[in-house]
Amino acid sequence: MKITLEGLGKKFAREWIFRGIDYTLESGKSYAITGGNGSGKSTLLKILSGVADPSKGKIIYETKHKTVGVEEIWRYLVLAGPYTELIEEYTLLEQLTFHTSLKKMTKSIDEIIETLGFESAKNKQIQDFSSGMKQKLKLALAFFTESEILFLDEPTSNLDQKNIDWYQSWLPQVSNDRLVVICSNQTYEYEHCDEIISVESFKI
Known part of the structure; x- marks a missing residue:
């Protein structure tokens, strides 16, 4: 998978959040999108994932010498972020069963529950999970879904040190030949990334 950004920009009202981004991202590499709070990291990731539209410029998605339209890119990616939702009324087992019915x-399911260390919570409703458990589940769904692209936004938010260690242990293992993009202002979340893209360097 290759994602090419050409003159990409986004503005709200009359203010440019970022502008003039020319960049190429490729499978087999990990990229960190960095910047302070409110700098536009999440906005850029949402544009990359097709959730939001740019105000200027374009994105070209290519896989196996074929161009993929923005309306189809969701088939090739998985995203875990503060704005991605779990089905609160489902139990853990039901959530995983539903997810695996849609994604390879x-x-x-049993291996994922064991990897999470949630064996005693498999029949517990997601709404009764702690914020840290919910975040870890979001990460597991992203890590263990087959996809060419892995997008992570603030991946260790609400995680304690033990689960930050879990994240850091698994991330290199699940990156493999994927195109990985991590939005973060915490160095330990993206320390294994090959390239760093500072959103603030594209402010005009």
């Missing part, structure tokens, strides 16, 4: 996974 690299682990079985």
